[in-house]
Amino acid sequence: MTKELEYYGKKVARGLMDRRAFMGRAAALGVSAPLAGTILAGAVQAAGPVRGGTLKAGMQGGESTNSLDPATWASDVPISFGRTWGETMVEVGPTGEIEFRIAESVEASPDARTWTFRIREGVEFHNGKTVTPDDVVKTLQRHSDENSKSGALGIVKGIEDMKADGQYVVLTLDSPNADLPYLLADYHLMIQPGGGFEAPDAGIGTGPYRVAENQPGVRHVGTRFENYWDAGNRGFADTVEITVVNDATARLAALQSGQVNMINRVEPKVVNLIKRVPGVTVRNVSGRGHYVFIMHVNTPPFDNNHLRLALKLAINRQEMVDKILQGYGSVGNDFPINASYPLFPDDIPQREYDPEKAAFHYRKSGHSGSILLRTSDVAFPGAVDAAQLYQQHAKAAGIDIEVKREPGDGYWSEVWNKKPFSASYWSGRPVQDQMYSTAYLSTAEWNDTKFFRPDFDKIIIAARAELDPVKRKALYREAALMVRDEGGLILPMFNDFIDATGPKVGGWVPDGNGGMMNDKALIKCWLEA
Numbered sequence: 034m035t036k037e038l039e040y041y042g043k044k045v046a047r048g049l050m051d052r053r054a055f056m057g058r059a060a061a062l063g064v065s066a067p068l069a070g071t072i073l074a075g076a077v078q079a080a081g082p083v084r085g086g087t088l089k090a091g092m093q094g095g096e097s098t099n100s101l102d103p104a105t106w107a108s109d110v111p112i113s114f115g116r117t118w119g120e121t122m123v124e125v126g127p128t129g130e131i132e133f134r135i136a137e138s139v140e141a142s143p144d145a146r147t148w149t150f151r152i153r154e155g156v157e158f159h160n161g162k163t164v165t166p167d168d169v170v171k172t173l174q175r176h177s178d179e180n181s182k183s184g185a186l187g188i189v190k191g192i193e194d195m196k197a198d199g200q201y202v203v204l205t206l207d208s209p210n211a212d213l214p215y216l217l218a219d220y221h222l223m224i225q226p227g228g229g230f231e232a233p234d235a236g237i238g239t240g241p242y243r244v245a246e247n248q249p250g251v252r253h254v255g256t257r258f259e260n261y262w263d264a265g266n267r268g269f270a271d272t273v274e275i276t277v278v279n280d281a282t283a284r285l286a287a288l289q290s291g292q293v294n295m296i297n298r299v300e301p302k303v304v305n306l307i308k309r310v311p312g313v314t315v316r317n318v319s320g321r322g323h324y325v326f327i328m329h330v331n332t333p334p335f336d337n338n339h340l341r342l343a344l345k346l347a348i349n350r351q352e353m354v355d356k357i358l359q360g361y362g363s364v365g366n367d368f369p370i371n372a373s374y375p376l377f378p379d380d381i382p383q384r385e386y387d388p389e390k391a392a393f394h395y396r397k398s399g400h401s402g403s404i405l406l407r408t409s410d411v412a413f414p415g416a417v418d419a420a421q422l423y424q425q426h427a428k429a430a431g432i433d434i435e436v437k438r439e440p441g442d443g444y445w446s447e448v449w450n451k452k453p454f455s456a457s458y459w460s461g462r463p464v465q466d467q468m469y470s471t472a473y474l475s476t477a478e479w480n481d482t483k484f485f486r487p488d489f490d491k492i493i494i495a496a497r498a499e500l501d502p503v504k505r506k507a508l509y510r511e512a513a514l515m516v517r518d519e520g521g522l523i524l525p526m527f528n529d530f531i532d533a534t535g536p537k538v539g540g541w542v543p544d545g546n547g548g549m550m551n552d553k554a555l556i557k558c559w560l561e562a
Contacts, residue, residue, distance in 0.1 A: 037062065038055075038058065038059055038062060038064055038069065038072050039072060039076060041054075041055050041058050041059075042055065042072050042073045042076025045073060045076065045542070055069070055073060056069055059072075066128055069128075070126070070127065070128035070130070073542065082269040082539065082540055082559040083269065083539060083559045083560060083561050083562050084269050084270075084271075084559065085269075085270065085271055085560070086270050086271060086272075086559075086560040087270060087271065087272040087273070087274055088269075088270035088272070088273050088274070088294055088295075088538075088555055088558060088559070088560055089273075089274045089275075089276065089292070089293040089294050089295075090113065090273075090274070090275045090276070090293055090294065090295045090296065090297070090549070090554065090555060091275075091276050091278040091284045091287040091288060091292070091293035091295075091296045092109055092110050092113060092275055092276070092277060092278065092284075092296065092297045092298075092549075093109060093110075093277075093278065093279045093281070093284060093297060093298045093410075093411055093414075093441075094108035094109030094110045094112075094277075094279070094297070094298070094411060095108065095109070095110030095111070095249070095250050095251075095253075095275070095277030095279065096108065096110075096249065096250045096277075096441070096442050096443060096444070096445060096446060097249050097250035097251075097442055097443070098249065098250070098442075098443060098445075098446040099111045099249040099250060100234050100249070101115070101233075101234040101235065101236040101244065101247060102229070102233040102234040103115055103119060103220070103221045103222070103223040103225070103229070103233075104175070104176060104181050104182060104183035104184065104185070104221055104229075104233065105182070105183075105184070106184065106220060106221060107184065107445045107449070107479075108411070108445050109297055109298070109548065109549070109552070110253070110275055110277055112220050112552045113275060113297075113549055113552040113554070113555060114247075114253040114255070114275055115220060115223060115238075115552075116220070116240065116552045116553050116555070116556060117240055117241065117242040117255040117273050117555050117556055118159070118236055118237075118238045118240040118242050118243060118244050118255055118258075119223030119224070119225070119238030119239065119240050120134045120135055120223065120224060120238060120239045120240050121134055121135065121217065121218055121219070121220065121222050121223060121224065122134060122135045122136040122150060122169060122202075122217050122218075122222070122224065123135075123136055123139075123214050123217055123218050124218050125215060125218045125463040125546055125551070126544075127542055127543065127544040127545070127546070127550075127551070129463060129546075131214045131215070131218070133153075134153075135152060135153055135156060135164060135169065135224050135239065136150040136151060136152055136153065136169075136202070137151050137152070137153040138150070138151045139151070139214055141211075141213075144209050144500075145206075145209040145210055145211045145213070145498075145500065146205065146206050146208070146209045146210075147203065147204070147205050147206070148203070148204045148206070148213050148214075149198075149201050149202070149203050149204075150169075150201065150202045150203075150204070151200055151201055152164065152165070152166045152169055152200055152201065152202060153262070154200065155262060156239050156262045157239065157260045157261075157262065158225075158226050158237055158238065158239055159237045159238065159239075159243045159244075159258055160226060160237050162226050164224060164239060165197070166197035166198070166199070166200060166201060166202045167197045168224055168225070168226060168227060168228060169197070169202045169224055170195050170196060170197050170202055170228070171227055171228025171229075171230060172222060172223070172224050172225055172228040172229060173189055173192065173195050173204075173222070173228075174195065174228055175228045175229055175230055175233070176188075176189050176221060176222060177189040177190060177192060179478075181233075182478055183221055183478060184219075184221045184471070184478055184479050185219045185221035185222055185471070186476065186477060186478040187470040187471050187472075187474045187476055187477030187478065187479070187480070188216045188217075188219055188222075188467065188470050188471060189216075189222075190470075190474075190476045191206050191207055191208065191210060191470075191494070191497070192204050192205070192206060192207075193205050193206055193207040206497075208494055208497055208498045209497060209498040209500070210466065210497040210498070211497070211500060212464045212466045212467065212497070215462075215463045215464045215466075215467055216464075216466065216467050216470065218463065219462075219467065219471070220552065223238055224238065224239060225237065225238060239261075239262070240255075240258070240261070240268075240556065241257065241258055241261045241263070241264065241267045241268025241556050242255030242256060242257060242258055242268060242272075242273055242556070243255060243256050243257075243258050245272075250277055250442055251276075251277055252274070252275065252276055252277065253274070253275040254272065254273070254274045254275075255272065255273045255274075255555075256271070256272050257270070257271055257272070267556045267557060268556055269540070269558070269559035270555075270559060270560060273555040273556070275555070276292075276293060278293075278296070279410065279411050279441040279442075280410070281298070281299075281300050281303075281410065281414065284296045284297075284298075285299070285303065285307065285533075288313060288533055288534075288535055289310055289313065289535075291535060293535070294534060294535050294537075294538050294560065295532060295533065295534045295535065295538060295549070295554055295558070296532065296533050297532050297548050297549050298413075298414045298531070298532070298548065299315065299317075299414070299531040299532060299533050300414040300415055300531075301357070301358045301359035301360075301361045301362075301414065301415065301529075301531060302359055302415070304317070304359065304361065304531060307533055312535055312536035313533055313534070313535055313536075314533065314534050314538075314541075315531065315532075315533050316531070316532045316533060316534060316541060316543060317361060317529045317530065317531040317532070317543075318529060318530050318543035318544065318545050319362070319363075319373070319527075319529050319530075319545060320373055320460075320461060320529075320530060320544075320545030320546060320547070321370075321371060321373045321374065321460070321461020321462065321463075321468075321527070321545070321546070322458065322459065322460045322461050322527065322528045322529075322530055322547070322548070323365055323369060323371075323458065323459050323461065323524050323526065323527045323528065324357075324362075324412075324413040324416070324419065324456075324457075324458050324524075324525070324526050324527075324528050325365075325456070325457050325458065325459065325522060325523060325524045325525075326344075326348075326406065326420075326423065326454070326455070326456055326457075326523040326525075327454070327455060327456075327457050327481050327482050327521060327522060327523070328341055328344070328453065328454050328482060328521035328522075328523070329453040329454070329482060329483040329521060330482055330483050330484055330519075330520065330521040331483040331485065332453040332483065334398070334400045334404070335453055335454065335521060337398045337399070337400065338519060339394045339395070339397040339398035340394070340395065340398035340400050341519075341520075341521060342391075342394040342518075343391045343392070343393075343394035343395035343398060343430065343432060344391075344404075344427070344432070344523060345367055345384060345391075345523050346384070346386070346387045346388075346390050346391035346394065346430070347386075347388060347391040347395075347423075347426055347427040347429075347430045347432050348386065348423050348426050348427070348523060348525050349386040349422075349426045350364040350365060350384075350385075350386065350525040350526060351364055351386075352386075352422065352426070353419060353422065353423075353525040353526050354525075354526050356418075356422060357415040357418060357419045357422065357526070358415075358526055358528060358529070361528065361529040361531060362526050362527050362528040362529050363526065363527045364383065364525065364526060364527075365524035365525050365526050365527055366381060366383055366384055366517060366524065367384055367516070367517040367518075367520070367522055367523060367524050368381075368512075368513040368514075368516045368517045368520075368522065368524065369459060369461070369468050369469075369472070369473075369516070369522065369524060370465055370468065370509070370513060371527050373461070373545065374464070374465050375464070375465075376465065376502060376505060376506040376509050378506065378509060378510035378513050378514075380510075381510065381513060381514065381517070384517070386426065388426075388429035388430040389430075391427075391430035391432065392430040392431050392432075395430060395431060395432055402433070403433040403434070403435040404432065404433065404434050404435065404454065405435045405437060405454060406420055406423070406424075406434050406435065406436050406437070406454050406455065406456070407437050407439050407448050407452050407454065407455040407456070408420040408436060408437070408438060408439065408455065408456040409438065409439045409440065409441050409444045409448070409456070410441055411441040411444050411445070412444065412449075412455070412456035412457055412458060413456065413457075413458040413528070414528075414531075416456045417436075417438055419456065419525075420434075420436045420456055421436055423525075424436050449481065450479065450481045457481065458528075459472065460530075460546070460547040460548065461546070461547075463546060465496075465509050466493065466496065466497055469493050469512060470493065473489065473493075473512075473516060473520070474489075474490055474493060475487065475489075475490050476490075482520055482521030482522055483521065484516070484520045484521060484522075486515070486519075488515075489512060489515050489516075492508055492511050492512045492515070493508075493512060495508055496508035496509055496512065530545070530547060530548035530549075531548075532548055532549055532554070534558075537560050537561040537562075538558055538559075538560065538561070539558060539559050539560070539561045540557055540558040540559050541554065541558055542557070
């Protein structure tokens with residue numbers, strides 16, 4: 034049985050089988066998911082790695098306004114580049130398990146309110162300083178400061194006390210939270226010298242690469258850090274390079290011509306074409322990512338729930354999945370959780386396209402005139418087409434949506450989270466608490482629907498503290514219904530993550546936590562000889 038699974042693991046390592054098929058084969062053989070994940074990781078490792086060369090990525094999701102300050106990261110390029118030079122206390126692995134990085138172990142009190150992390154010894158920052166527990170504490174302190182404008186603010190707000198104790202970091206929460214390690218895997222929480230207070234955008238971390246070149250919106254280069262603590266498992270290329278290529282056609286051309294070794298955000302409509310290109314491999318995996326249209330519920334006319342319901346009922350979700358995703362995804366239900374999550378509320382009725390009911394709520398709202406929806410090619414693959422398709426759907430309900438195509442450069446800094454109605458995306462989070470804490474709590478910096486509801490906050494905080502899974506599931510169901518029926522989220526579809534690699538890229542393991550191997554492709558992959 035194990036021998037057979039090892040054989041299939043080797044096929045995955047060579048790109049001849051995807052991870053979903055491998056895990057399905059493992060289940061058929063009666064092998065547990067954790068053991069299958071271990072066998073797969075071993076097969077990939079056995080197939081390589083090869084050291085040397087320059088590993089290049091052509092990526093959408095970079096802007097001239099990007100910063101090396103982890104608190105500000107909101108799109109693919111700064112996150113992927115950040116993974117090359119920075120590391121968090123823990124990470125979430127491809128099969129959903131916690132992997133230790135700057136922290137090497139953790140213990141929780143029985144009530145999940147006090148968490149003690151042992152900080153790994155001998156880890157060196159790129160400036161030569163050794164990482165201390167104090168650096169970890171100060172990093173968390175910086176992100177818990179509202180003035181930092183950190184995307185992790187909603188996550189760390191629940192930490193009541195944080196202190197260094199010898200080689201340990203002790204975190205005491207204001208209420209129990211069994212999911213805390215998952216929250217601390219958030220990519221904003223890169224450990225920095227002194228917490229990054231003095232120079233948050235210096236780009237000094239503990240990752241396998243040093244920052245060698247940083248041209249926001251253009252190009253980012255990292256060179257191998259000679260004193261990296263985990264060199265046997267990451268950082269195989271001599272140099273990694275990201276070129277910002279926000280245009281989908283140009284990105285594909287760069288891959289085909291060999292200018293880059295991998296690209297992100299392949300548009301579903303060209304997947305079948307790419308599959309016929311010699312040497313190119315499509316890498317797709319389903320997960321928790323979702324493409325959305327977001328309304329600010331505190332801004333007219335979206336402060337009227339009848340209007341919000343009208344807009345939610347005026348979108349044909351299945352047609353979105355069929356035409357925009359080409360089947361590489363599934364329909365959404367206006368809350369950010371799908372069956373990939375434990376405790377998914379599977380009994381909530383699916384919202385359907387209903388122009389007649391949408392027209393009813395639209396009339397009740399009292400609104401007249403067009404509604405401006407902003408979109409861009411960088412919002413998500415096919416976002417402009419999706420907005421125009423949505424415009425057609427809404428016409429049947431008598432709703433006039435005006436679609437405005439915004440430039441890609443500046444979209445994440447000038448449109449998203451600032452304009453009242455726009456297209457956006459979320460890669461999802463490993464657990465429900467992190468998703469809700471990052472984007473829906475009243476205290477969250479990235480509450481991009483401006484959903485400020487104390488009653489909702491209480492539900493999420495209660496769910497954190499509830500260790501009984503049945504009761505916890507009931508609380509998450511209540512939270513989902515509140516977002517679905519009263520919030521500003523229009524979530525028509527959950528997307529597959531679709532990337533592509535050129536010849537000789539080894540070490541690729543699909544990761545449902547996000548595209549580009551959850552932004553770790555440049556540090557985990559290598560160029561075969």
